[in-house]
Amino acid sequence: MKISFSVNGERADLDVEPRRTLADALREDCGLTGTHLGCEHGVCGACTILVDGEPVRACLMFAVQADGASVSTVEGLQGTDGELHPVQEAFVACHGLQCGFCTPGMLMSACHLLDTRPDADRETIRAEMSGNICRCTGYQGIVAAVERARADMRDPAGPGEGPVHPWEVTFSEE
Amino acid sequence: MKCAPFDYVRAASVEETVKVLGEADGDGKILAGGQSLVPVLALRMARPAVLVDVNRIPGLSSIRRIDDTVEVGATVRHSRLAEQTEHPLLAEAARWIGHTAIRSRGTAGGSIAHADPSAELPVVAVATGATVTVTGPRGSRDVDAEELFVGALTTSIEEDEMITAIRFPQPDRWGFAEFARRHGDFALVTAVVTEVRGRPRITFGGVGSVPQRAAAAEQALADRRPAAEIAHIAAEEIEPTADLHGSVEFRRAIATEMTRRALAQFDSVREQSR
Ligand SMILES: Cc1cc2nc3c(=O)[nH]c(=O)nc-3n(C[C@H](O)[C@H](O)[C@H](O)COP(=O)(O)OP(=O)(O)OC[C@H]3O[C@@H](n4cnc5c(N)ncnc54)[C@H](O)[C@@H]3O)c2cc1C
Ligand code: FES
Ligand code: FES
Numbered sequence: 001m002k003i004s005f006s007v008n009g010e011r012a013d014l015d016v017e018p019r020r021t022l023a024d025a026l027r028e029d030c031g032l033t034g035t036h037l038g039c040e041h042g043v044c045g046a047c048t049i050l051v052d053g054e055p056v057r058a059c060l061m062f063a064v065q066a067d068g069a070s071v072s073t074v075e076g077l078q079g080t081d082g083e084l085h086p087v088q089e090a091f092v093a094c095h096g097l098q099c100g101f102c103t104p105g106m107l108m109s110a111c112h113l114l115d116t117r118p119d120a121d122r123e124t125i126r127a128e129m130s131g132n133i134c135r136c137t138g139y140q141g142i143v144a145a146v147e148r149a150r151a152d153m154r155d156p157a158g159p160g161e162g163p164v165h166p167w168e169v170t171f172s173e174e
Numbered sequence: 175m176k177c178a179p180f181d182y183v184r185a186a187s188v189e190e191t192v193k194v195l196g197e198a199d200g201d202g203k204i205l206a207g208g209q210s211l212v213p214v215l216a217l218r219m220a221r222p223a224v225l226v227d228v229n230r231i232p233g234l235s236s237i238r239r240i241d242d243t244v245e246v247g248a249t250v251r252h253s254r255l256a257e258q259t260e261h262p263l264l265a266e267a268a269r270w271i272g273h274t275a276i277r278s279r280g281t282a283g284g285s286i287a288h289a290d291p292s293a294e295l296p297v298v299a300v301a302t303g304a305t306v307t308v309t310g311p312r313g314s315r316d317v318d319a320e321e322l323f324v325g326a327l328t329t330s331i332e333e334d335e336m337i338t339a340i341r342f343p344q345p346d347r348w349g350f351a352e353f354a355r356r357h358g359d360f361a362l363v364t365a366v367v368t369e370v371r372g373r374p375r376i377t378f379g380g381v382g383s384v385p386q387r388a389a390a391a392e393q394a395l396a397d398r399r400p401a402a403e404i405a406h407i408a409a410e411e412i413e414p415t416a417d418l419h420g421s422v423e424f425r426r427a428i429a430t431e432m433t434r435r436a437l438a439q440f441d442s443v444r445e446q447s448r
Contacts, residue, residue, distance in 0.1 A: 001182065018182035018225070021212075040175075041213040048275050054253070055275040060212040062205075064182055065227060109275070127357055131273025 003067040007032065008076030016063045023047045023058035025066075026073060034074035034104050038133070045132030048105035049073050055112045074104035077111065086156070087111050087149040096145035098136035105132045110146045114153055122147065177212070178221040184230060188309050188338055191226050195334040196311050198224045204336060205229075206249060206284035209276050234283075234338060242371075243305075243341040248283025255282060263302070263348040263368070267294040273358045283337040286322070289329050289384070292360035294352070296323055297379035300387065301366035304342045310335035319385075326383040345370050349439030351432040352379075355419070362419055365408075365432035367395070367440040376404075376433065381414035381425055388412055391433070401441070405433035 004013045007030055014029050021040075026032045026049070038044035040059045047058040050072040077085040087110050090096065097103045106129065113120055113128045120128070125146045126139075134142065185191040195202045202224040205211060214220050228234065234247040237258050244261040255268035256277060271277055271285070271294050285295040286306060299306070299319035306317045308331055319340075322329050331337065345368040352364040364379035374395040376388045391408035399407075414425035 017179065019177040019179050019215075021176075024176075040216055042209060042276060045273070045275065054278040056279055057209075057275050059216075060208050060279065062182070062208070062212075064184075065205075065208075065229065112274070128274060130356060131275060131358055 001064050003064055005066045005068060006070045008072055014063065018062060018064050020063045021059050022049075022051075022056075022061045022063045022066050022071070025063035026058060026071070029063075032073050032075050036101055036104050038101070043133070044102070045105040045109065046102050048108045048132065050108060050112060053112075055109055072108070074107055077107060085111070086152040087114065087146070090145040090149035090152060091142070094145035094148055095141035096137065097141070102132055102134040102136075106134065106142055110142075110149065113146065114150055118150065118154065120146075120150065125150075175216055175218060177215040178218055180215075180222055181224045182227065183224060184227045187231055188234075188336055191228055191231070191336050192309060192311055192334060194224060194226050195336070198222070200333050202226060202333075204284075204287070206287075207251070207280035209272070209280040210284065210288045210290070228283075228336070240341065243343045245339050245341045246282045247339050248281060248337050250282045252277035252280045252282070252285070261342055261344060263345055263350060263366070264298060264342055266350050267298045267366075270294050270352050270354070270357070270361070270364075276358075282340055286319075286340055287329060287331060287337055289323050289325075289327050290360070291326050291383050291385075292362075292364075292380045294361065294364060294379065297364050297366055297377055297385045298350075299340060299342065300385040301348075301368050301375055301377035302342045302345055303370050303375070304340055306337055307339045307341070308335045309338050314338070320387075323384040343370050346372070347440050347443040349436035349441075349443070351435035351439070353428050353432055363414075363425055363428045363432050365429060365436040367433070367436040369440075376408055376436075378408075378412050378429060381412050381429060383415075386412050395437075401434055401437040404437060405430045408433045 002015050012030055016025055023037055026035050035058055036046040038046035042057045042060045048055050049058045051069050109132050125143055183194050203222040205225040205227045234249040236247050238245045239260050252268045252271045256265055285293055304319040306322050308315055324330055347369045349367040352361045354361050361380040366377045368375045374392050376391045378386045388408040388411045390411050391404050394404045394407050409426045409430040414422050416422045
């Protein structure tokens with residue numbers, strides 16, 4: 001089937017089999033391999049992207065369903081000048097990744113969270129990010145990174161006021 | 175694994191959906207949010223010849239109040255259910271479904287049709303006495319939620335029928351409590367206590383193959399027995415099954431506590447409305 005959608009602001013025209021998932025179309029037809037595939041069952045969150053601004057598991061949507069939609073992937077986070085997005089910066093600063101496999105999905109989930117709830121507290125961040133599975137970090141760095149990005153995005157000019165290292169954070173009992 | 179090949183039809187209407195399903199003669203499937211269907215296809219547990227995508231059918235994605243009920247169109251997403259203010263119990267239940275990226279695609283019609291014993295919406299449908307509108311080649315019919323669910327992942331909907339809407343009566347009072355291993359996971363036990371059109375209902379999810387009501391506990395609630403007693407009666411009455419996540423005894427213990435919590439919320443709503 002012939003379809004077209006926009007990816008990170010650029011138009012993509014594809015001819016795909018209906019059974020091709022959006023994740024596979026992005027990776028193999030668009031050459032955007034930033035979107036990772038872990039479980040292909042909607043459980044791990046590695047393939048999370050935004051479709052018309054909403055977070056979506058790219059492994060659970062067929063590319064034909066994205067016809068006419070606006071898709072954002074991790075490749076679109078970086079500015080045209082090559083500068084990292086504040087959420088990417090914060091993941092680097094706070095050790096929000098180790099092997100990096102889960103990172104694209106984590107970044108997209110974090111971006112959507114901070115876009116829709118710029119005042120998200122630590123509990124909300126923990127609950128939201130728990131939809132993405134990471135086998136390396138123990139999540140402490142990830143939660144710290146999202147908190148730091150939250151601060152940086154509120155005050156882009158100011159010095160990063162969030163915690164720099166996960167071990168500088170005091171953890172609430174849970 | 176990847177899905178087996180299928181033909182894809184983007185339906186423009188309910189009539190078209192029903193027609194394509196009829197022509198497929200049992201070999202077609204509706205594709206709504208895809209949050210349950212696509213994993214099943216990827217595992218090749220199902221390999222339908224045709225998928226009918228209902229996401230772009232106009233008129234199926236609205237939430238409307240009609241008298242004392244709230245009508246939810248089949249393709250209303252869980253994320254919208256969680257945000258709406260017309261039916262607070264429905265909003266609370268929707269917040270417990272999966273994570274944000276699941277709720278943004280999953281639909282009310284898909285969840286009811288999928289009939290997962292641990293899913294939230296089927297429990298709320300039974301707990302409120304909801305009516306499900308189903309359209310097929312023989313016209314439309316209304317089915318009581320309690321009669322719709324016949325077993326785990328099994329409903330009384332025919333292969334060539336489509337759910338178009340669900341009407342959830344608004345309870346006068348309600349309490350909702352769920353226990354899952356992690357917020358967003360399927361429920362081990364969900365307990366919902368409601369008073370609908372003057373009648374108390376106590377309904378459980380996750381403990382059997384379909385949402386279960388506890389009649390003796392409902393009577394105890396009508397008789398204004400103490401909460402601990404009602405919870406005990408309910409947990410004895412239901413028939414949980416054991417699995418990887420917990421034994422029968424464990425589920426009964428959790429059901430007791432979830433009933434107590436739901437009853438406490440139910441009572442606090444009564445106090446507020448006095
Ligand atoms: C990681 C993960 C976690 C989840 N956690 C939860 C959870 O905690 N609680 C919960 O309740 N659910 C959970 N779900 C499932 C989710 O809620 C699904 O959205 C829902 O069960 C199915 O809805 P859907 O719209 O995605 O339907 P689909 O997956 O598109 O379809 C499911 C089935 O229903 C049929 N169908 C769909 N729409 C109709 C219709 N209008 N009429 C007739 N038949 C129809 C399809 O043919 C298919 O057989 C989870 C899913 C995932 C992937
Ligand atoms: S690959 Fe899509 S959620 Fe795991
Ligand atoms: S950084 Fe390795 S899986 Fe998360």
